[in-house]
Every structure is written in C-alpha cells, then in structure tokens.
Amino acid sequence: MPLFADLALVKTRSSDHEDQQFYVEFMRHDVNKASALELMASSHGIALHEMAAFGDSDNDAEMLGAVGTSVCMANGTELAKQRARKVSRHTNHEDGVALEVHALLEAMTARA
DSSP states (O other), X not given: OOTTTTEEEEEEEOSOTXXXXXXXXXXXXXXXXXXXXXXXXXXXXXXXGGOEEEEOSGGGHHXXXXXXXXXXXXXXXXXXXXXXXXXXXXXXXXXXXXHHHHHHHHHXXXXX
C-alpha cells in the first residue's frame, strides 16, 4: 500500500491569468472546502444555504456549489465560474471580495 494512499493530488492553474502559474495541492480524497464548511455549519447549527462563499480557483468549486450565495471573481477559473451562482465584474486584485460582500450586505439591509 502506498504511503499516502489517502491523499489526492490536485494540479490547477492559478486564477491570475496574467502569470499563468500552476500550483499543486495534496489533500485527502474526502476533504475539500465544501466539506470543511459542512462540518463548521453543522457544528454551529447553520444551514449551507444560509452561507456565502467567494472564490476564484478550481479548489473553490465544490464550496461555491455547496452554499446558498456564491460569487466567483472575474479572473476566476472556468470551473469556479460555472459552479458559482454569480460571477463578479471585479477581480480579486480589485478588492472584488470586499465589494461583493458590501453589495450583499446592502441588499440584505434593503430587504429588512
């Protein structure tokens, strides 16, 4: 049996399309950002559809598909964009997450 049989190798392209870098992640087959959110949500009595997530890369895809509100940055990978419920017009280099959080909070306040 291999020493690290329970680890998966994930090679993905950086979401920064200008530098065209790759990075490598090693993780257990049954672990990703969505599974971490599921654990956190269940331990705090929060439903996944009540959570928001922001991402820009393939390693965010499961998480973006698992929560009720998900936003991929404009410079995100195609997989992340497909899984997100919204694609921002801002990149992560343009404070896209902060701008999207602000817009989300304003929308929530307007509905209240």
